[in-house]
Amino acid sequence: MSAVPLTAAAGSFEISPWSQHHLARVEQALSQWVGVDAPAGLGDAMRYAVLDGGKRLRPLLVLAAYEAVCSGAPGEAAPAVGAAMGDAALRAAMDDAALRAACAVELIHAYSLVHDDMPCMDNDILRRGKPTVHVRFGEAQALLAGDALQAFAFELLTPDATLIPAATQAALCRLLARAAGSAGMAGGQAIDLASVGVALNEEQLRQMHRLKTGALLQGSVLMGAACGPAPAAARDALSDYGAAMGLAFQVVDDILDVVADSATLGKTAGKDAAADKPTYVSLLGLARAQAHAQELLGQAQSALARSGLADTRALAALAEMVVSRSH
């Protein structure tokens, strides 16, 4: 086995064509699947909430983690999913599982934005540069569309006739439900709700973001890993990567809320400060928040280095993208 992980020699890897290739797959799948069997008004609202927008970071994390676990250990033949079980059809099924998982995490993310934007929550009228779902379709339809998107995420993970092993389907549902629920994203939003105007310390702020944003980002990495053959140690390292990258994402979000304008963000800038919400910037100041983001990027990179996986270049590039993004 090589002692030098490929992540350290990522010069030959270009994230942009990699992203474009997978984004096209994700967009096509979402467009093919979302809202098509829903009654007209509901289907329109579901598709509006999901299609033609968003960075698709979570789907890309799923697909990058899947590729990483499929690459095996450095210097060894990759334990190709299908080949290991002597079945090309199974490999195709696992590719399908990863694509479904990629879409499912995006559906959960999209539903959370729809509900989060509603008047009783953040009351936001602009999202990804467009009117929010409740502004466009009314509050009742927005509520239902969010609910239906969450259910559809689990529907996507459990197709009717499929070669995706039942164990993979169950594992994906397990990971997604935990990432989305009261000990994950929804729990983090509840803490967020309760923390307006409250002085949180750094540990409390970190715990809120671990749940609110981190759980689904980390869950995306774990779901990708669950679609391929990964030793427990590799999964643990990817989990650490997901945790560090997830927190970095939120620190950068807080920074952008202060330094960027609404046009660049595609959503209302400065709203956290306006709402008197605790942020990394309000807690640490801008310079220390920026340093903290770099530190978390370093943690994500070392987790990849110790994963024992041959090719984690896409995951490394996504973490860098998360920290250097401008919107």
Next chain:
Amino acid sequence: MSAVPLTAAAGSFEISPWSQHHLARVEQALSQWVGVDAPAGLGDAMRYAVLDGGKRLRPLLVLAAYEAVCSGAPGEAAPAVGAAMGDAALRAAMDDAALRAACAVELIHAYSLVHDDMPCMDNDILRRGKPTVHVRFGEAQALLAGDALQAFAFELLTPDATLIPAATQAALCRLLARAAGSAGMAGGQAIDLASVGVALNEEQLRQMHRLKTGALLQGSVLMGAACGPAPAAARDALSDYGAAMGLAFQVVDDILDVVADSATLGKTAGKDAAADKPTYVSLLGLARAQAHAQELLGQAQSALARSGLADTRALAALAEMVVSRSH
């Protein structure tokens, strides 16, 4: 095999002790599981929405269907789940799966009520004789609690360390996601939303209710059946039972909305008529709606008779209860 299904000779079966036994199991499980790992405010709202209230019809349908498929064919030894696979521990795991499925369908039902009661939907302040969740905890918390309850339903179906076969877990998630989503409950609510003040014919009204209420009731039956050994013909018959019973439930709901008072219902009576919503009573008149409920009960009973299952008495009694209920 006996030509006379036991459902026709149900004299020795008492639904009341059967219900009480299983209700106690469901209440205990819900109380043990719901909201315990949620941040305080969210956990309180989740538990308030679920505990100490409701007829628990859906959980009882799950457990009755599970018992029915475990009873096997009349005159033959029952294909006890565990015994068939030579494993008492597996039988215990399947019992656990059925209890989890029973709780999961109730969580979906409970979340739909929380969201349905919100100001942007039905704007109802009374539910099961208590203030609705948004009245008690605020709209934002109600929205989040509903979202978290839906995620938790899927979490319950996919426990971490379990002997429940992955195929059962995946099947339960599949059935629940479809029953809850845009081609099920959420889709029915969207049609309902779009139908206020609109003249629906009986077929359109039926389609709305098939999705809005019927899908989850039928899904409950199918999920119970999925936890045990059932030939395809038995599952098809139980599916027909679920469809007829689900529609009967809604017809009776429409009747009660007209003939009962709010105190008996535990919710606001007459609200469908007040909201100018189409109902079976507004469409057929009271007498024909009552006759239709009896006709659907007959369809549910004949489906049970042709299921080929030895003991469908609890399912038969639940269908009768649905039609004869006063609230």
